[in-house]
Amino acid sequence: MRNYKVEAIVIRKRNFAEKDRILTLFSREKGKIEALAKGSRRPGSRFAPYSDLGTLAKFYISRTNSIDIIKEISAIFIPEGARGNFARTQKVSYLLKFTDNVFEIDEPHPKTYFVLKSAVQLVSERELQLTILSFLANCIDELGLKPELFICQKCSKKILSGEKIVFSSKVGVLHRSCDNEENAQIHENEAKLLRLIFNCPYEKIVGAKVKHETFKQSYRLLLKFIEWHLGKILPEVAM
Numbered sequence: 001m002r003n004y005k006v007e008a009i010v011i012r013k014r015n016f017a018e019k020d021r022i023l024t025l026f027s028r029e030k031g032k033i034e035a036l037a038k039g040s041r042r043p044g045s046r047f048a049p050y051s052d053l054g055t056l057a058k059f060y061i062s063r064t065n066s067i068d069i070i071k072e073i074s075a076i077f078i079p080e081g082a083r084g085n086f087a088r089t090q091k092v093s094y095l096l097k098f099t100d101n102v103f104e105i106d107e108p109h110p111k112t113y114f115v116l117k118s119a120v121q122l123v124s125e126r127e128l129q130l131t132i133l134s135f136l137a138n139c140i141d142e143l144g145l146k147p148e149l150f151i152c153q154k155c156s157k158k159i160l161s162g163e164k165i166v167f168s169s170k171v172g173v174l175h176r177s178c179d180n181e182e183n184a185q186i187h188e189n190e191a192k193l194l195r196l197i198f199n200c201p202y203e204k205i206v207g208a209k210v211k212h213e214t215f216k217q218s219y220r221l222l223l224k225f226i227e228w229h230l231g232k233i234l235p236e237v238a239m
């Protein structure tokens with residue numbers, strides 16, 4: 001197969017040679033790939049408008065012995081809603097950077113692709129902390145790393161409402177009285193939010209009233225959890 005077509009989101013771009021760019025694409029068909037957009041830094045280049053981060057498009061690509069070359073781009077969505085709005089731009093680029101850091105080249109993750117696609121579109125239109133959180137939850141789920149949120153990982157009893165609990169980045173929730181590793185305490189509201197985002201479809205929880213602090217803490221917990229399991233530091237965004 002010398003030529004192929006993918007539907008993908010531009011998650012990273014870097015300058016190459018004098019007028020070119022190398023785009024990192026997160027595609028439905030092949031996961032993360034890299035391809036050269038020749039002449040895309042030239043003013044008036046037909047590729048220039050589509051090389052922006054967060055652009056969703058169909059890419060027609062030609063395979064070569066070195067880096068693959070983009071022949072044609074047909075745009076589906078350009079995140080214009082985020083332009084000129086710092087908080088939204090920051091969140092869109094965060095999602096892209098996060099994806100770039102978490103996934104390897106040439107490993108398809110179609111479920112994450114669809115979640116990323118709708119997350120980029122949603123964050124571009126409205127600024128939504130819930131979108132970021134459920135995107136992280138999806139990545140964790142797709143990597144097969146789900147934390148336990150209902151059962152104490154020490155005594156194996158169900159966590160009851162009102163009980164003091166802690167969150168371990170290794171396994172999930174524990175009773176505070178069962179914990180001997182000094183894990184951080186987690187508020188009941190944070191546990192509730194995490195259970196929701198891991199167990200309910202996004203459309204069902206969108207619009208849920210959640211305190212800013214609960215979002216912030218739940219985000220920290222999820223990020224630490226995924227960092228611990230991947231053994232690396234991941235990009236962060238202000239929530």
Ligand SMILES: [Zn+2]
Nearest residue numbers: 152155175178
């Ligand atoms: Zn326990």
